[in-house]
Amino acid sequence: MPGSQLRIVCVAGARPNYMKVKPVMDALEARGAEVVLVHTGQHYDESMNEVFFRDLGIRPPDHFLGVGSGSHAEQTGRVMAAFEPLLGQVSPDAVVVVGDINSTLACALVTAKAGPLLAHVEAGLRSRDWAMPEEVNRVATDRVSDYLLASSPDAAENLRAEGYRDDQVHLVGNVMIDTLFANLERARGSDVLDRYGLARGGYGLVTLHRPANVDDPGVLTGLLKALGEIAGHCPLLLPVHPRAAGRLAELGVPGGLRLVPPAGYLDFIALQDAARIVLTDSGGVQEETTALGVPCVTLRDNTERPITVEQGTNVLAGRAPERIVAAVTRVLADPPEPRRPPLWDGHAGDRIAEVLLSGGTAGDRRRPTDLPPGSR
Structure with missing residues (x-):
């Protein structure tokens, strides 16, 4: 037709x-x-x-x-x-x-x-x-x-x-990668790194939004503990999702973990592209970091996007603080080789x-x- x-x-x-x-x-x-x-x-x-x-x-x-x-x-x-x-x-x-x-x-x-x-x-x-x-x-x-x-x-x-x-x-x-590639050069022209005083490869980017991670104070406390330990080796930036804002305010955040307002699409792609490592519970971020060749550690026990682990730059770390710290330490020392899935x-x-x-x-x-x- x-x-x-x-x-x-x-x-x-x-x-x-x-x-x-x-x-x-x-x-x-x-x-x-x-x-x-x-x-x-x-x-x-x-x-x-x-x-x-x-x-x-x-x-x-x-x-x-x-x-x-x-x-x-x-x-x-x-x-x-x-x-x-x-x-x-x-x-x-x-x-x-x-x-x-x-x-x-x-x-x-x-x-x-x-x-x-x-x-x-x-x-x-x-x-x-x-x-x-x-x-x-x-x-x-x-x-x-x-x-x-x-x-x-x-x-x-x-x-x-x-x-x-x-x-x-x-x-x-x-299709996420269609949009990424169509906007990557515009994103790289963003001034977001200057606004936050960041240098390419000099920070880690964090996202947290899934209910299993941010709605349970015990789980979130453990994640913050891990992030605090990691921030001692690599300063971390966390654009705060509205879902997580209240919990983070209640619990407080460790030193070295910097909270900033939610980022627009271009700013967020720029932050991913320039990060030394990304820690996330987002499926889309697992895909975007794989396409960008940026090391990613996923703060979940499973992923519906296993191709980002098998062919991409993603490592599945779970939610236990010690496992997260160990995974990040390995990735910082030996980043995965960038590979992009077919199509x-x-x-x-x-x-x-x-x-x-x-x-x-x-x-x-x-x-x-x-x-x-x-x-x-």
Whole structure:
């Protein structure tokens, strides 16, 4: 079907989505598709929202649902209630959801019942940790999707092992890296290092935001202990995620760990690119550091992005303070050799557009009829 005849809704809801949806939108519009951008409003404050739209050059959303925060059930339900009538009004041929946040699952469920084709960008990522809300969102979104757009070979293999058909699974590469490469030179022109008095290779960068790390005072206290010990050898910078700000204020931070406000996209890429080491609990940062060739230590017990460990610069350290310190010490002494996974080449958005624009209509349903074995 010619692209000019297709109307495609692209959904974004929170900061990790923006970097993923932009290459898809650009590639679809370049091929003549009509793209309708829906922002659910799951992230709504300036530091997590408008600054990223400005940095990335994303046009204002066509529809803003304004759902705000709440429990998982409240947030998911509000997105579904707001998205359902909008989907009927827009009447698209397909809906693209990205990542693994509550908005991803909510809009996927509405789309699956309403009838348009559904495409999931970053399909097949698996941590196999059912304590992570994101894991539930990933698996459930894949289950109701027609197009499963995988960023790495292991993700595609996960989907095939769960019983999805070959015609559903498409290895397209990593859209996060599309955005990274498209903006890297602009990021390197940022003055963020001068603003913070930093020298290239002279500091470590830290991010903390996952509930398992920041909502439990005992866990966060242990992480801060490890960071304090590391900061004695390498000064650390921590742009504070809103989720972690209150806890950090209550517990206090060790010397050598410097807290700064949340960074916009360009500033944060510049900080990653110039860091000696990055310590994170973010999946996207694991990918970006791998593409940049910057050593990364992940403060989690598992990762849904094992390719960043097997082929990238990432080391999985867990959350025990002594393991974190030992891992960082090893990495500082002997940084991993930079390697970039296949198809992380800046053209994933183009491959996604080709898949969607060469596909069928909503009448050509691609979803499996039986629950895939081993899907949970």
